[in-house]
Amino acid sequence: MQLTEKELDLLQIIEENGRMEIDVLSKMVELSESETEKILQQLEEQRIIVEYGAVIDWRKVDNFEGVTAMIDVKVTPKREVGFDEIAKNIYRFPEVKSVYLMSGAYDLSVVVEGKSLSQVANFVSEKLSTLDSVISTTTHFIMKKYKHDGTIFDQGEDDRRIVVSP
């Protein structure tokens, strides 16, 4: 789909900050509020904007427990449906946050979130590896997020500039 420059602009801005108020957003791209709302609505309908999300640094939340694992999965593609069917069988599990088809040493990259290491381990051994056409899995647990979807975690935000300068 071909988008106009303003549509692209809008997408880039809300990709960085999905909560931007409409009056701010419309000023930034030099459109009226109603025009801006209309474009956003269209982009939502076309599912170019799929969802408005938040990037959360869960490590800062004490009473939240959770682990994320990235799992390399090798599979045998099936006649007619290729990798699509097995991908579908994997993404239907609610534990699975994302599934990508990859080139290289393995076929599918699966991101799984669970409450604990053992919960994820159980998911892998009982649900994932037992699927028809899964040949092997390699599980990597994420130990710390430095940057996620373009957002740097724990970025020093201090402005080092002097208050008034020429």
Place this chain on the structure above:
Amino acid sequence: MRNRVADHVQKLQPSGIRRFFDLAANMEGVISLGVGEPDFVTSWGVREACIASLHNGHTSYTANAGLMELRQEISRYLAQEFEVEYSAANDIIVTVGASQALDLSIRAIVDPGDEVIVIEPSFVSYAPLIELVGGRAVRVGADAERGFSINFDDLEAAITERTKAILLCFPNNPTGTMLTRDELIQVSRLVEKHDLLVLSDEIYAELSFDEKFTSFPTLPNMKDRTILISGFSKGFAMTGWRLGFVAGPTDIIEAMLKIHQYAMMCASTMAQYGAIEALKNGRQDIEAMKKSYRRRRNYFVASLNEIGLPCHNPGGAFYAFPSIKPTGLSSQEFAERLLLEEKVAVVPGDVFGESGEGYVRCSYASSLEQLQEAIKRMERFVKQFR
């Protein structure tokens, strides 16, 4: 004891920005729109190139005019981005910021009693630099009604027998005004007619948002009459590196090099290595920063107009220059009270020359969140004068 400080320095006025800095520096929780520099940190690649130069032991002086490789990159950059050809060997000097490039240019062409025309409101150092060499800064007010572009009748009327040069800056600090190609051509006609030189401060060239930037020396017959001043501070977010450059006709550049070799020897070597990287691989970063400034400008200027501080749409740099006349305050009063009552720092327009009275300079090189908060506070402040 005799006067310890030279007469001409005693006469020099301290910058009005300095006073405002002192006032704001000791306050907490201030949102500063008073900053004349990017809010980006220099890009990683440039920082790494500088560190690598240190690892490699590049710690000695360079040629007076700067590293040949850097001058070649500057020459290529000017040709590619601005369509103007300068010889790396003869027509370019790497300087300590555009600041030193300005100082050198003025020192090289101004004799005591010579006049240089400055279009005001202007960058704070122009007039003092001219006066420091015994020249006269002839101030011509810009046309506020037309978004602070040049008033050509006033400009021509200011030209005398002693006029040596016109100093131009576009996009402008503090107004953000971008001169159009037509306006520049009009200037060039006066320059030819009266046999003048132009000092063209194009340090904000990379930050022109709405139209293609016309570099002054590309205009017909202007290359031999223009000293082009630029640098890395603004477009490349490298203010602290103190690196700029000047390009111009060989005879003038040679004269400038004489001064430079005695006064400065050369610009900092490690900074020069950073700059090579900036020119070679910095395009993507510049485009990203420019996009971000443009969006913030759109938001900020529209909001200023909404809250009752009329502001023309600045075509470049990162300054908005709204009128504060609706409040009935002078620009000093406005800036001081806004700082004390709402903790927002802006720079009073009169520090950029008399014609800046009635306006304040707001830099929108701050995060969008900060700008939104600043607008909220300014709106509250302005309301009391309705």
